[in-house]
Every structure is written in C-alpha cells, then in structure tokens.
Amino acid sequence: MTQVRQPPTTGIPTPSVREIFMGFFSIGINGFGGVMPFARMMLVEQRQWLSADEFLDALSMCQFVPGPNIVNLAVAVGSRFQGPLGSLAGVAGIMAAPMVIVIGAYTLLMQMAESPVVIGALRGMSAVAAGLVVALGVKLALPLLRKKDWLSLGFTVASVGAVGGLALPLLPTLAVLIPAAIAAQWWWMKGRAR
Amino acid sequence: MVVDEGARKMSDLLDLMLLFAKIGLVAVGGVIALIPEIQREVVTIHGWMDAHTFATLFTLAQAAPGPNLLLVTLIGWYHAGLAGALVATFSLVMPPAVLTYVLSGAWRRLRGAPWLDSVQNGMNSVTVGLIAAAGILLVRASAVSWVALALSIATTVVLMRTKIHPLWLLAGGAALGALGLV
Numbered sequence: 584m585t586q587v588r589q590p591p592t593t594g595i596p597t598p599s600v601r602e603i604f605m606g607f608f609s610i611g612i613n614g615f616g617g618v619m620p621f622a623r624m625m626l627v628e629q630r631q632w633l634s635a636d637e638f639l640d641a642l643s644m645c646q647f648v649p650g651p652n653i654v655n656l657a658v659a660v661g662s663r664f665q666g667p668l669g670s671l672a673g674v675a676g677i678m679a680a681p682m683v684i685v686i687g688a689y690t691l692l693m694q695m696a697e698s699p700v701v702i703g704a705l706r707g708m709s710a711v712a713a714g715l716v717v718a719l720g721v722k723l724a725l726p727l728l729r730k731k732d733w734l735s736l737g738f739t740v741a742s743v744g745a746v747g748g749l750a751l752p753l754l755p756t757l758a759v760l761i762p763a764a765i766a767a768q769w770w771w772m773k774g775r776a777r
Numbered sequence: 778m779v780v781d782e783g784a785r786k787m788s789d790l791l792d793l794m795l796l797f798a799k800i801g802l803v804a805v806g807g808v809i810a811l812i813p814e815i816q817r818e819v820v821t822i823h824g825w826m827d828a829h830t831f832a833t834l835f836t837l838a839q840a841a842p843g844p845n846l847l848l849v850t851l852i853g854w855y856h857a858g859l860a861g862a863l864v865a866t867f868s869l870v871m872p873p874a875v876l877t878y879v880l881s882g883a884w885r886r887l888r889g890a891p892w893l894d895s896v897q898n899g900m901n902s903v904t905v906g907l908i909a910a911a912g913i914l915l916v917r918a919s920a921v922s923w924v925a926l927a928l929s930i931a932t933t934v935v936l937m938r939t940k941i942h943p944l945w946l947l948a949g950g951a952a953l954g955a956l957g958l959v
Contacts, residue, residue, distance in 0.1 A: 611843045615944045618844050644884045647897065649804040650873020651846045658874045659881040670878055674870065681843020682850050686862060689837055689851055700955045705833055707928065707954025709919035711946050712836040714932025716809060717912035721937060723905045735902035742906025746813045747913045750821070753814035754803055757903065761805070764899035772895055 589663060593631040600665050600672045606630055607657050607676030618653045618677070632660065653677060734771055738764040789857040790864045792823070797849055797868040804873065806904030808845040812911035815848070816918075825856050832918035840947050846870070924959050 590597045598606065606625055614621045619642075626633045633641065645655035657673030665672070695701045727735045742760055745751045796818055804811050812835065819825045826834075834855065838847035846869060853865025880887075887893060920926040932946050953959055 613842060614844070615842045615942075640884070640888065641881075643888070643897075644881060645877065646806070647893075647900075648873055648877045648880055650801050650877070651804065651844055651870065652807050653844045654846070654870050655873055655877040658877040662878050662881055667878070670874065674874060677844065678866065678870075681841055681847055682862065682866065685837060685841040685843070685847045685851060686854055686859075688841060689834075689854065692837070699957065703954035703957050703959060704951040705836065705954065706919070706921055706925060707950035707952070707959040708840060708947050709832045709836040709915075709950075710925040710928035710954075710959060711932045711943075711950030712839045713832070713912065713915035713919045714929040715839065715936065715943050715946070716812070716908065716915050717929065718933045718936035719809065720905065720909035720912045721933065723901075723908060727902070727905065732902075735898060735905075738899070738902040739906040739909070742903045743909045743913070744906075746907055747910030750813070750817060752817065753811070753907075754799070757803055757805065760903045761900060764902050765896050766899075768895035768898045768902075769892065772891075 604672040604676040607673045611677040612680045793865045794868045801869040810907035828918040
C-alpha cells in the first residue's frame with residue numbers, strides 16, 4: 584500500500600478511529616447547505632488535525648478524484664491517521680446522521696403528502712433549491728468570464744449544450760470533452776511558455 | 778400473475794448498484810454536476826419517478842444537513858426502501874473512495890506537476906457546464922408556476938449579491954409555498 588500514516592503536523596496527538604468517526608459525525612450533522620465550510624472549521628480550527636495548507640492540498644486532491652468531495656476527504660483524512668479503518672470511520676461518521684435524518688424527513692412528509700400546505704411548501708423549496716444550483720453555476724463561471732478565458736468557456740458552453748440541451752449521456756460526453764479540454768489547456772499553456 | 782417478490786427486490790437492488798457505481802466513477806466535480814445524468818437515468822431511461830418527484834427529492838437532500846449525495850440515498854429509498862437507500866449510497870461512494878485511498882499516498886508527488894494544471898483547468902471548464910446544466914434542469918422541473926420561476930431567479934440574484942445562508946432562502950421558499958403563494 585502506498586499509504587503512509589503520519590501524525591498531525593500541528594503537534595496534537597494522532598486522532599483515534601473513534602475520534603475520526605466523531606469528528607466527521609459533527610461535520611455531517613452541522614453541514615446545512617454545504618458541508619465543506621464546516622469540514623474546514625472542524626479539521627483546521629477546532630480539532631487542528633490539518634494545517635490550513637494541508638486542508639487545501641487534501642481538498643484539491645478530492646476534487647481531482649471523481650465522486651463526492653466530502654466523502655473523499657473523509658477517506659483521505661481517515662487513512663492518513665488510522666489507515667483503512669480510519670477511512671471507514673470517517674465515511675461512516677459523515678453519512679450516518681444525515682442519512683437517518685433525510686429518510687426520516689422524507690417518510691414524515693409522505694405521510695402528509697395530501698396536505699396542500701406540505702405540497703405548497705415543497706414547491707416553494709424546490710424553486711429555491713433550483714435557484715441555489717443556478718447561482719453555483721454562475722459563481723463558478725464568473726472567474727472564467729472575468730479572466731476572459733474563452734478557451735475554458737468554450738468547453739463550458741459545449742458541456743451545457745451536450746448535457747443540458749441535447750440530453751446526451753454523460754459518459755461518452757465526458758470521454759470526448761475532458762480529453763479535448765485537457766489537450767487544449769496543455770497546448771495553450773505550451774504556446775504561452777514559448 | 779405471480780410475481781416473485783424476492784427476485785424482483787434483488788433485481789431492483791442490482792439495478793441501483795450498477796447505476797450508481799457507474800455514476801460515481803464519472804462524478805467529476807461532485808454530485809451537483811451529476812444531476813443531469815442521474816435524472817436522465819432514473820426519470821427518462823428507467824422511469825422510476827417523474828421529473829417533479831426527482832426535483833422534490835433533490836430539494837429534501839439540499840434542505841437536510843450533510844452531503845449533497847443524500848439525493849442518491851433518497852432515490853434508493855424511493856425505489857427499494859431501506860436496502861435500496863444503503864445500496865445506492867454505498868455504490869456511489871465506494872469506487873471513488875478506493876481511488877482516493879490509493880491516490881492520497883501518491884498526491885504529494887503529483888501536485889505541482891505542470892501537466893496537472895492543464896488537467897485541472899480542463900476538467901473544471903467541463904464541470905462548470907455540467908453544474909449550469911443541472912441548474913437549468915432543476916429550474917425547468919420546479920417551475921410549476923410563474924411565481925415558482927420568479928422564486929428561482931430571485932434566489933439566484935440574492936445569492937450572487939449577498940452572503941445570506943441558503944437555509945434561510947429555503948425556509949422562505951417553504952413559507953411562501955405553505956401559504957399557497959407558489
């Protein structure tokens with residue numbers, strides 16, 4: 584295994600499997616509308632398992648690997664301190680409470696599915712939730728627009744068009760767009776270096 | 778006609794497992810970027826639910842504490858109960874978790890490599906598009922009235938201009954809806 588276990592560089596003792604579970608449990612239960620800010624608060628400020636730089640480093644890796652970022656972060660942090668068991672504890676910690684809560688909330692709402700108040704509330708919330716995602720997309724696209732990064736924006740538009748407009752399946756779309764986007768970035772970077 | 782309940786249940790679980798294991802491995806840019814693909818699979822191809830139900834499940838996942846992937850937990854629950862929720866969640870999480878575990882040892886050597894910038898920029902540009910597509914799709918599914926559409930647009934504008942916590946906006950939307958205004 585490539586895994587190297589290291590104690591925290593912040594000087595605190597290595598967290599145990601149980602502490603890893605509890606730490607990620609607290610992230611899961613607090614993370615309303617996005618868990619990453621809470622993850623940073625817990626890992627860097629409260630428990631100081633990671634330095635600020637280590638957190639950024641781990642985050643950029645988790646964004647690079649496919650899959651849910653926060654779960655990947657739990658895997659990376661858990662494995663660093665306690666190997667495979669630490670990873671399992673982190674993932675179980677982050678998922679346990681939210682899964683119970685969301686299933687409970689769903690079951691409760693379905694009991695009242697006929698109630699016009701519940702139907703109305705869900706309608707209103709759905710409209711807001713959709714707006715949250717649009718805002719996220721705009722926020723991510725803005726830096727590209729500000730930098731006038733037409734190359735990246737071209738691929739952004741292509742992926743909106745393919746997946747949103749034409750409803751093409753994701754796998755073949757990514758198989759074409761991602762290598763093309765990476766090659767284009769590489770070629771552009773080379774051109775600038777010259 | 779006699780339907781073998783046990784066999785049907787197993788095949789439901791197998792469907793969930795294969796679908797979400799596949800989706801987890803193409804999950805560049807997190808779960809939000811996957812929404813168009815998940816919707817295409819569970820609504821259009823498999824017909825497990827309509828687009829409106831899909832949008833409702835997404836809303837609940839957003840309103841609950843915890844990661845966005847709770848959407849997948851709820852789809853599993855909707856389709857095959859508790860076993861479905863566990864299988865769907867586990868299948869989505871597991872393959873990337875193994876990749877992360879293996880890569881986290883090698884990352885120190887990889888980061889800072891010049892080609893990694895191109896890879897990250899390239900992936901990012903495509904991911905942003907996927908998230909935008911997810912937004913368009915969810916607005917379409919939840920725009921049951923002009924007021925609902927206006928609410929989506931207002932949410933976007935407010936979030937762009939203020940640092941208000943999204944939970945307050947969700948609560949506001951719920952209140953307006955409960956009053957029968959949406």
